[in-house]
Amino acid sequence: GESVGLHLPTLSVQEGDNSIINCAYSNSASDYFIWYKQESGKGPQFIIDIRSNMDKRQGQRVTVLLNKTVKHLSLQIAATQPGDSAVYFCAEGGNGGSQGNLIFGKGTKLSVKP
Amino acid sequence: DTGVSQDPRHKITKRGQNVTFRCDPISEHNRLYWYRQTLGQGPEFLTYFQNEAQLEKSRLLSDRFSAERPKGSFSTLEIQRTEQGDSAMYLCASSLADSDTEAFFGQGTRLTVV
Numbered sequence: 001g002e003s004v005g006l007h008l009p010t011l012s013v014q015e016g017d018n019s020i021i022n023c024a025y026s027n028s029a030s031d032y033f034i035w036y037k038q039e040s041g042k043g044p045q046f047i048i049d050i051r052s053n054m055d056k057r058q059g060q061r062v063t064v065l066l067n068k069t070v071k072h073l074s075l076q077i078a079a080t081q082p083g084d085s086a087v088y089f090c091a092e093g094g095n096g097g098s099q100g101n102l103i104f105g106k107g108t109k110l111s112v113k114p
Numbered sequence: 115d116t117g118v119s120q121d122p123r124h125k126i127t128k129r130g131q132n133v134t135f136r137c138d139p140i141s142e143h144n145r146l147y148w149y150r151q152t153l154g155q156g157p158e159f160l161t162y163f164q165n166e167a168q169l170e171k172s173r174l175l176s177d178r179f180s181a182e183r184p185k186g187s188f189s190t191l192e193i194q195r196t197e198q199g200d201s202a203m204y205l206c207a208s209s210l211a212d213s214d215t216e217a218f219f220g221q222g223t224r225l226t227v228v
Binding site: 034036041042043044045046049089091101102103104105106107 | 118147154155156157158159162170205207216217218219220221222
């Protein structure tokens with residue numbers, strides 16, 4: 001079946017460096033894509049989203065890029081900080097529905113070295 | 115309002131017992147979602163409500179699982195005759211019924227079936 005997945009299960013970066021987390025998706029009908037951050041013992045926390053009619057969206061220290069041609073999504077974190085250490089999930093939703101019924105990928109664990 | 119609240123945070127039960135979890139969404143949110151997350155995986159959608167109506171159920175939601183939202187506010191998720199494979203984190207999220215509104219997750223209920 002169609003699914004959302006991630007290229008790398010773990011990513012280790014030095015504090016202050018930029019981080020790039022990648023995600024591949026296969027459902028071309030998805031309307032939007034979301035990045036979540038999940039710290040140990042907590043629920044997922046919304047970071048940023050992007051709709052399918054966009055290719056880039058920026059937030060505070062984060063940028064999401066969407067390449068529909070190759071069905072690829074990435075999250076860029078600028079000046080990575082120790083507090084960014086967490087598991088990052090991409091998720092997709094479709095058909096104009098609410099963001100709640102989503103398909104999540106497996107996650108990438110980001111470790112930030114001081 | 116302090117966000118989505120779930121109770122209990124942890125539950126250990128013997129196989130075959132019934133368990134019930136509660137979720138209190140953000141007060142003005144009319145959509146409520148249940149997800150299940152196993153270790154190392156992303157959350158998997160189970161079901162969602164708009165007000166008191168259960169609008170969608172995943173095939174993951176077996177006959178032993180039932181969710182209710184009787185007054186369109188808090189929701190309960192009951193698992194009957196628990197099995198070891200039910201051990202997981204059960205996450206609740208809520209949102210407004212608007213495709214541009216993010217879903218906020220609670221901290222989850224960790225279920226361990228022994």
